[in-house]
Amino acid sequence: MLIGATIIGGGFAYLYMKSSNREVLDVATLCPKRGPVGHLAILIDLTDPASMTQMRFARAAIEKHIESVQVGTMISxxxxxxxxxQREGALLMVCKPPSGxxxxxxxxxxKIIEEKYxxxxxxxxxxxxxxxxxxxxxxxxPIMENLQEFLSRIPDFGGVNNQRLVIFSNLSQHSDVLSFYRGEDWKAxxxxxxxxxxxxxxxxTEVVLLRLPEPSNQTEILEDFWARYFDVQGAKSVDPIVVGEY
Structure with missing residues (x-):
């Protein structure tokens, strides 16, 4: 009886410890109270048209990134x-909670946890x-301007080691600051x-570029500019992936 009581008591102690150690989540963001364990920031360019095939490819790639990050990562x-x-209406920030x-x-x-997930x-x-x-x-x-605005709004971005930025765009910057359509480049x-x-x-930050094909006369300028840009910004790595039409 003593041995049985000891086993039962140990079982209750284990269950209590598991329950008390459960991560407490913020109700609004689903983030751990102690803060996100990482960041996955996704920036989608709405300024240039893409084909349905390209958008399906981009969505599948983005969904894989979301699935791959660990619980507690903030998805923005x-x-x-x-x-x-339009930028304000398309802004979403939520942490990945536990699934079933x-x-x-x-x-x-x-079952209940999966339903909430x-x-x-x-x-x-x-x-x-x-x-x-x-x-x-x-x-x-305004890719550069909107990127910086976006990152500045993500709480604690830059405060953790596990960070990834995914950009879906043709990367053809066109604003008052810089425009590839005006023939400007890094030197300009x-x-x-x-x-x-x-x-x-x-x-x-790991940078993943889901890059739409750009006009051939801009390819060299684009590649040189963004390589320099992300290097100066301190990116850990840059992985360019061309999103074709077929």
């Missing part, structure tokens, strides 16, 4: 568009991706004194 979605209202597969079957109900995390992200991955275009393409950017304004806020 932003857009490139000169329309401030992550549940402890001794102390938790996997689907409703609070999977569905809002799917709806936002459907909303942003649409055929659209604009008169200007430096000559305007804009280099000193770069935030240098991509330290410890």
């Amino acid at each position: 979605i932003g857009t490139v568009t000169p329309d401030e209202g 597969a992550d549940a402890d079957r001794l102390t938790e109900n996997p 689907q409703v609070a995390f999977v569905q809002p992200l799917a709806e936002m991706l459907t909303k942003t991955l649409t055929i659209s275009e604009a008169s200007s393409s 950017f430096e000559g305007k004194g804009e280099l000193t304004k770069l935030a240098r806020n991509l330290s410890n």
Whole structure:
């Protein structure tokens, strides 16, 4: 009886310890109270049209990145568009919570946790991706400006080591600051004194470029500019992936 009581007591102690050590999540963001364990920032360019094939490819790639990050990672979605209202309406920040597969079957109900995971995390992200991955275009393409605005709004971005930035765009910057359509390049950017304004806020960040094909006469300028840009910004690595039409 003594041995049995000891085993039962040990079992209750184990269950109590598991319950008390469970991560407490913020109700609004689903992030751990202690803060996100990492960041996955996704920037979608709405200023140039893409084919349905390209958008399906981009969505599949983005969804794989979301699936691959660990629980507690903040997923942020932003857009490139000169329309401030459109940028605001397409902004989403939420942490990846535990799914039913992550549940402890001794102390938790996997079905309930999976339902919460689907409703609070999977569905809002799917709806936002459907909303942003649409055929659209604009008169200007302020990629650098909107990227910096987006990153500045992500809480604690730059404060953890596990960070990734995914950009879906043709990378053809076109604004008052710099425009590839005006034949400007990195040297022109430096000559305007804009280099000193770069935030240098991509330290410890892996950058993935889901790049739409650009006009052939701009390829060399684009590649040189963005290689220099992400290097100065402190990016850990840059992985360019061309999103073809077929």
